[in-house]
Each structure stands twice: as structure tokens, then as C-alpha cells.
Amino acid sequence: MKNQLFKDYPWAVLILITCFLIICFPSVLIAQEYISSDTLQLNEVEVYGKTVSFYPIIVIPTRTLDHEIIRDIGDFLRQGPNVSGIRKGGVGIDPVIRGFKYNQVTALLNGGVKIEGGCPNRMDPVVSHIESENIQKIEIIKGPYILKYGPVLGALINLDTKLPHPYTKPEIHGKVLYGFESNWNGQREHIELEGGNDKIFFIVSGGYKGYGSYTAGNDSLYNTSFRKLYGTAAIGVAINESHKVILNYAYDQGKNILYPALPMDERLDQTHVGSLNYTGRNIGKIWKSIEIQGYFSSVHHVMDNLNRSTAKTMQAVTTVNSQNSGGKITSILQDGVHEFLIGIDFEHVFKDGDKQMTMKMIMDGDTFISVKHANVWLNALFNNIGAFAEYKIPFKRFDFTAALRFNYNQATSGDTFRLVNDGIVYFDDLNSNYFNVSFSLGMKKQLAKWLYINAALGKGSRSPSLLERYIKLMPVQYDAYDYLGNPQLQPENNYQADVSFELFHPNLGSLSVSGFFSMVTNYIIGKVVPPSVIKPSTQGAPGVKQFSNINRVYLTGFEVSYQSPTAKKWGLMANIAATYGTDPEAVKYLVSGGQVIGQETIKNDPLPEIPPLEGSVKFSYKFFRGKLITNASVRLVSGQNRVSQSYGEQKTPGFVTAAASISYAPCRFVSFVAGVENIFDTPYYEHLNRRIVGSAERLYEPGRVFCFTLSFKI
Amino acid sequence: MIMNGNLWLWLRILFLLSMAGYLFACKKNDDTIPASQYGKVVFSISHQVNGYPLIENDLIYTNAAENQYLITEVKYFISDITFYRNDGLNKIIGDWKDIFYVDENIPETKTIRFFDKIPIGTYDSITFIFGISEMKNKSFMYVNPPEVDMFWPEVLGGGYHYMMINGKWKDTTGLIQPFNFHLGIGQLYQGNTTNVDSIYAFVQNFFTVHLPGSAFIMKDQDTLAFSITMNIENWFESPHIFDFNQWGGAIMQNQQAMQIVKENGWNVFSIMPPK
Numbered sequence: 001m002k003n004q005l006f007k008d009y010p011w012a013v014l015i016l017i018t019c020f021l022i023i024c025f026p027s028v029l030i031a032q033e034y035i036s037s038d039t040l041q042l043n044e045v046e047v048y049g050k051t052v053s054f055y056p057i058i059v060i061p062t063r064t065l066d067h068e069i070i071r072d073i074g075d076f077l078r079q080g081p082n083v084s085g086i087r088k089g090g091v092g093i094d095p096v097i098r099g100f101k102y103n104q105v106t107a108l109l110n111g112g113v114k115i116e117g118g119c120p121n122r123m124d125p126v127v128s129h130i131e132s133e134n135i136q137k138i139e140i141i142k143g144p145y146i147l148k149y150g151p152v153l154g155a156l157i158n159l160d161t162k163l164p165h166p167y168t169k170p171e172i173h174g175k176v177l178y179g180f181e182s183n184w185n186g187q188r189e190h191i192e193l194e195g196g197n198d199k200i201f202f203i204v205s206g207g208y209k210g211y212g213s214y215t216a217g218n219d220s221l222y223n224t225s226f227r228k229l230y231g232t233a234a235i236g237v238a239i240n241e242s243h244k245v246i247l248n249y250a251y252d253q254g255k256n257i258l259y260p261a262l263p264m265d266e267r268l269d270q271t272h273v274g275s276l277n278y279t280g281r282n283i284g285k286i287w288k289s290i291e292i293q294g295y296f297s298s299v300h301h302v303m304d305n306l307n308r309s310t311a312k313t314m315q316a317v318t319t320v321n322s323q324n325s326g327g328k329i330t331s332i333l334q335d336g337v338h339e340f341l342i343g344i345d346f347e348h349v350f351k352d353g354d355k356q357m358t359m360k361m362i363m364d365g366d367t368f369i370s371v372k373h374a375n376v377w378l379n380a381l382f383n384n385i386g387a388f389a390e391y392k393i394p395f396k397r398f399d400f401t402a403a404l405r406f407n408y409n410q411a412t413s414g415d416t417f418r419l420v421n422d423g424i425v426y427f428d429d430l431n432s433n434y435f436n437v438s439f440s441l442g443m444k445k446q447l448a449k450w451l452y453i454n455a456a457l458g459k460g461s462r463s464p465s466l467l468e469r470y471i472k473l474m475p476v477q478y479d480a481y482d483y484l485g486n487p488q489l490q491p492e493n494n495y496q497a498d499v500s501f502e503l504f505h506p507n508l509g510s511l512s513v514s515g516f517f518s519m520v521t522n523y524i525i526g527k528v529v530p531p532s533v534i535k536p537s538t539q540g541a542p543g544v545k546q547f548s549n550i551n552r553v554y555l556t557g558f559e560v561s562y563q564s565p566t567a568k569k570w571g572l573m574a575n576i577a578a579t580y581g582t583d584p585e586a587v588k589y590l591v592s593g594g595q596v597i598g599q600e601t602i603k604n605d606p607l608p609e610i611p612p613l614e615g616s617v618k619f620s621y622k623f624f625r626g627k628l629i630t631n632a633s634v635r636l637v638s639g640q641n642r643v644s645q646s647y648g649e650q651k652t653p654g655f656v657t658a659a660a661s662i663s664y665a666p667c668r669f670v671s672f673v674a675g676v677e678n679i680f681d682t683p684y685y686e687h688l689n690r691r692i693v694g695s696a697e698r699l700y701e702p703g704r705v706f707c708f709t710l711s712f713k714i
Numbered sequence: 715m716i717m718n719g720n721l722w723l724w725l726r727i728l729f730l731l732s733m734a735g736y737l738f739a740c741k742k743n744d745d746t747i748p749a750s751q752y753g754k755v756v757f758s759i760s761h762q763v764n765g766y767p768l769i770e771n772d773l774i775y776t777n778a779a780e781n782q783y784l785i786t787e788v789k790y791f792i793s794d795i796t797f798y799r800n801d802g803l804n805k806i807i808g809d810w811k812d813i814f815y816v817d818e819n820i821p822e823t824k825t826i827r828f829f830d831k832i833p834i835g836t837y838d839s840i841t842f843i844f845g846i847s848e849m850k851n852k853s854f855m856y857v858n859p860p861e862v863d864m865f866w867p868e869v870l871g872g873g874y875h876y877m878m879i880n881g882k883w884k885d886t887t888g889l890i891q892p893f894n895f896h897l898g899i900g901q902l903y904q905g906n907t908t909n910v911d912s913i914y915a916f917v918q919n920f921f922t923v924h925l926p927g928s929a930f931i932m933k934d935q936d937t938l939a940f941s942i943t944m945n946i947e948n949w950f951e952s953p954h955i956f957d958f959n960q961w962g963g964a965i966m967q968n969q970q971a972m973q974i975v976k977e978n979g980w981n982v983f984s985i986m987p988p989k
Contacts, residue, residue, distance in 0.1 A: 313859070363966065374854075530809060
């Protein structure tokens, strides 16, 4: 097995061995002086800055967000190396990081608040429930290494929202923003008010987004219009300098959001998120801080096919209510150079949904209406209790971090549905309990004056989601199949190694070269269930697949990033990244004359939905001491010919796009950003873009878009 | 701070062991499934009238009741196809699909390539259910065309039509009238009305078709192609003569008429030996 592994993934094995050697025998490396974290923190203000973490992380701070025109967070995140997204409509792009997707990527707000999307088809991934105007900072952490935020398998996205903060003297500030985009006549309006004093402080904001359908570079018009309305309110109380309490509430509503690549459109999506955070600092001699967080979020989601041609045959309306509530307590203890982070967390998820199907028949002048109600979830519950600890110590020659996490997961459902056929149990025992252990080890070492090496090894485990356990007959994945949950799915485990070299030079800039190798056991994927056992209930679905565990899959890839020194007037940023995924033994069904006549095993079949090799280059130049910044960027994406045969995945041609923008802030009260995306009106689609429902055509990306944002703040 | 030397050594050993655990956790799967001996079966279905291939949309046919008629559509379900082996180990088709839709206007539906592997042996006969059994005929189980178009209204019993033969006939006055020669779940009405509110019971009209002369021998790796023919004229003549002038063009809410159709179905299908 080892020989085969080395044969198939030679450089991945190299990464594994390198990590192993570095972590176990750091003394073999050249000893160099440790550089304090303060120096490196400067890089956090870069567009994609690096921190001192041993794991790969992308930090997108406020300053970068202020210079961007963001209609959808998922869309914006696709700019990062090895960060892609699944497009099904104009918004709601679902992030894919290093080939990890859906529940393999954990997304949360403010380090702990979770939202359970309502839509089984993931019209509303977590990042779509919050608007970019309310975001303070975005962190993308690749790998299963950070364990304090809950179970993480492949990657984590943390969205820090704008929260109120105390002022030394009473102050009040306001901000208004208006943005416009041509092509789909998109408008963004946002208003924000914040202020307070050293005891009580607040922030309130609200806004609206309205976009029409966009035209792609091939002159096709896609029905992608959407309307979004949102508001937030937060108030904070500083008990004293060290103790702070913040109560936060956010509302987000999507209405008439069209998804040409899904069988239904979103009619209404209402999200409520509330949280209460307490932070205490410098509590004792070694007890440095404590954070207590409690939250509740709910999503009411309604979708239908009433605007589709399929409604002529059968009308379908699905309504889902989901809730997520929980909390966590985290403390940091520090004794000399030893730093311990310990904590516990709890998450409770509830999901319930109904699908109503209506068929109308007219016979001999009589109209017969038949209606069927089916639940997609029935009082499905998921509880997760976790305890975690993280230990950091700076040795003389390197930094070392170790983390450990235990999770107890329990799920059940109120389903009365059972599926047992010919002695094969497909859907029966609804209860499952799992105890998962995750851990990570990491180190960062300075090899030379400007050169660092990071290495990480870890195991991340996640229990199956409510969708994977209990969904009943909804098309929720890449293919058009209806999916059936599997209450007895086993947790997925990701054993991953990362190694990266980072060069930080004040005159040359920063260069990062990293690689990773991941083996995911009990990988959750859909397996076809014969139509003699169960038939699909969604129009257009060719059959039913059930979530199942397969023995293991492999993911491997690399990222190379360069960024010029920010002190210079000119700037250059370049990235190149790719991920490769392989299923050692996939099952392909043989089809003849539209009928399944057999099956065969395919060795080393590429995993589906893996983005191709991609690179980008961004040039910038600052005028007037940085008040005026011009940017031009080119993105080069290779074709994806490495596609899954077992999934019948289609190849995707490569493409090149270009964009330019200018941002001008003549004073601190006004700023203006204008730009043009897809300058040459290139007709293209990303490999992860879904197909238009009822056809083999892929959903193209928007053609040329002129856009601007004007904001005033006092 | 320098970590205690022994502790550091133990950490390294622990890590080495955990890594070794990873590498050797990848157990080989040496399970092999013994190859069984089996063959495959293909059904090629055709529709004929009076021994000739069906010609649609042409008023050239006359049934036993002397009705001149034409046919525009022939579509139906067959299910639970069973191969009776002489040792009693029968094979019911259903490893992948168990209900098959056949449509004269959709050529690919007229060739059924079974996913099922048929064990070798001597088989005495083949049967199938014309339509869909009560247990399997559930409303909304089909959502895609063409099967979804066979929907049978819930108030009339639900599920799907077993058969739709649509066409036209010349009535006694010489007028060309449309007919929907449909078979599905029947209804029993109180009184002489066909108001759906007066339905007091439903009748399952599916039936089993026995194919005479369908014995065969399956050898290892053989693919046997059977030609199955629906002789449409038989729906109208034996044992009951079906007269459109008597029953009219729509029989979905007329159990008496559907009973006649059901009883006439016994010899509608014939089979040719495998090639």
C-alpha cells in the first residue's frame, strides 16, 4: 500500500515525510533567531496576508473589504488561492477550499456563531446569510488544524462581523454607501450608525441589494435576479476595562432569488441571528482571558418551481425551517511561555421541512387535482458537545503548537419513513452517536534571516450533517440525482499534512510555497440506489443516490503566492494553486439506450468538483500618498480535463479574464471605488458552475460589468 | 523555555507511533467474490395490428365490432417480469428496475436491456404483470416525462395508467370521434353517476400475462434477445367484442368497460424464441 501510495502521489508523500521529520526532529534544521510575532503581524493588512500561524491562513481585513465591490461573499472568496465556489445562480456561491466542500468546510460568524442553511440544495450556504457590508474581517483556515471553533474537516471560514466597541469619549459615526453594477443593473445601499462612550456602545445598520439577470460573454441572458434586505443591531456594555458584554442581532432576507442551475427558485429566505458575548481579560495571574458566547439562529426557507416549465406538469413547493443554537466557553491560561487555550462548546441543530407536490389533469372537461405532501426532514435533531485544548510554546529555535479536541455527537429524527428492500437496510435506525477525536501538531521555524518553514499534521473528524443523515429525495449535490440520507453514516476523518516555506523580505516582498496531502477516510459520497428500490421525487432527477461512506480518497495540491512590499508605490501580487483529488476505486454505471445495464469499477477516478490549476496576477500603483490606487488584474485558469468518470462529470475549457479598478479617498469622509470586471467580455464558466436545469449547458459567469461604490462616512 | 529532555523524547516516540498507526491502518481488502455463471436478457417489443407493424394516424384498421379506427399513441407499463426456472428458482427482474415503460413513439423504450444477471439453467416460461401491482402503483412515484404523463388522478384511485391507447374511430353516423382506450385503477360508483363523490371502492385492473412458448435455456455469458409483440387487435375481440359505439371514447371512469379490456388482455402479447 505504501509503495502504491508513493507511486501515485510521490510529492504528496514527500510532504508527509517532510512534516514528520520537521515536527519530530526540528533540531536537524538550521538554528536561527526567532522573529517576534509583532513584525509579522504587519502582513495582516495585506489583501491576503500571512500570520504567524503554522497552518495556512488567508486573512482579509477591513481595509481590503472597503476597496472591493462585493455582491456576494462566496463570489468574493473565489479570489483566494485554492478557494473556489459552486455557482448555481447570481448569489449564494458555495465555497470550495482545496477540494473540500459543503459540510467539509465549516463556516461560522465571530468565532462561534453557526447558521444552519434551510435549503437542501444549498441555495443558502452559511456565507450567504450575512452581507459583506457587515463584515469586519474574513479568515480562511485551510486544513483540520484549528480545533477551537468546532469540528473542522477540510477548512474553516470565519466571518467577523462589525461589533460595537467602547470609545474613550462619547462619539457617534455614520456611514452611507451606494453601489451600482451594469449588466445586471445591480444596486447596493447600506447605512450604518455607530457610537457610544466608554461604558455603552452600539452599532446599527441596514441595507438593500437588488440585482437583475445578467448577460454572459456569450450574450446569453441568465435568470439570476435577486433581492436582499438586511439589518443589524448590537449594543455593548463595558463593565470595566477588562470585562465587556455585547448583545448582537442580525436579520437577513432573500426574496425571489433565481437559480437557473437548480430545479427550484428561492421564494423567501428569512434569517435571524442573535448572540450574546462576554469577554473578560487579565482575570488572574495565569488566567489571561475568558470568553463566553451564546447564540441562536433560525432560517425560514421557501422555494418552488412555479416559474419553471416543469410546473406545467407538476408544481412543487418546499418549505424548510432550521435552527441552530449553542455556545462556548474559552479560556486562555499563560504561565511563562506556556500558553494553554481550553474550552467547551455545544451545538444544537433542528431541521424540519415539507415538500408539496401538485398535479393537475384535465380529462373530458373535468379538472382533477392531486396533491402530495412529503417531508424532506421531520424534526431532525443534531447535538454536538465538544471539549478542546490548545498548547503553544516557543522553543529556542522554533514555535510548537499542539491541539486536541473531543466531540460527542448525537442525532435523531422524527421520521416514519423506512426503506428496507430484499433484506438490505437503506433507511431504518434513525439514532446514531459518535465520539470523535481530532488533533493537530504544528511548528514554525526560521531557517534563515527571512526564510521560514511551517509544518502541520492533523486529524479532523466531523460527524455527518442532518442533510447527509436524513434528507429525503432532494437534488443536493453536483449531479441531478435526488439524494437520500443515511442515518447510519460514519464520521469522515481527514488525515492531513501541510508544509510551507515563506520568505519575507522588506525589499523583495513575500513569497510562500506550500503543499498539502490529505487522506480522507469514510469519505461521504452518493451511491446510486436502484429505481426498483426507490424513485426520485424531483423533476429532472434521473434517479436516487444515497449518502454512503467509501473507504478513502486522497486530496493533494499546492499554492504559491508572491506579494511585493506594501511600502512601495507599485504593487504586485501573484498566486498559482491547484488541487488534485482521487477516488482509488469508484463505481461507474454502464448506460446503453438510456438504460443502466451494468456497473464497473474505475481505478483512481478523479474526485468530482475539483477546480483546475489557476493563477492570477494583480498590479497596483498608488498615487497621492495612497489616496488614489489603481489596480489591474489578470486571471488564468487552465482547462479541467481531470474529471470524474463515475459522476459523468464534464470537462471544462480554460479561460483568461481581466479586470481593472480604481479607488479614491480624497479625505477620510468620502471614498469612491470604480471598476470593470471581465474587461474583454470573455464567455466562460468555472469548472464548479452547475449545469442549467434540463440541459447540458453550463451556467456562464457574467460578461463585462462596470461597477462603482460611493461611500460617505463621518 | 527548554523542554525536559525525557519528555521531548517521549513526545517523539508517541508521534512516531501515531504515524506508524496511520500508515499501517490502510488494510488491504482481499475479499473476492466468486464469479457466478449467468447470462443476460433483452426484450425487443413491437406493436402490430393484424400481423403487421402498427401504422399510426391512418384510418386503416377495423376491429371485431366493425369499428373503423386509427391509433395515435400506444404506451403502457409492464412490471415484475418473472423467469420460471425448472428447478423452482425463479428470477424476478428487479435488481435495477422492476417497472418498465413502453411507448411506440419512443424507440428506446421498446428495447429493454435488463441490468439483472440471469442465472444459467432451463427456464419453462416468462410472465409479467401488465400495468403495475397495487403495492407498487403509488401516486407521484414518477416525476419525469414520459412516465409522469401516465398519472392517474388521485380521486380515481391514484397511481398511474397501466395503458393508454389513444386514437379515433368512425361512429355509426360517420363522424370521427377520439377515443382514450385507457386502463388503470377502476372505480365503483353508487347509483348511476360517475361523480367522484359517489365512489365507494376501487378495483385493481392489472393482470398477469403468460407468454406461451417462452421456454429457453440460459448458458453462461449468453445474451438472449426475445421479440415480444403486442397484437393490438386482440384488445377488442376475445373473449369480449369491444365496441366503441357502445362504450364511448373514454373508459377511465367505466369499470365495466375496463373489465372487458382487462379480460381481453390474456392473448394480446406473443413472444418469439430468442435469437
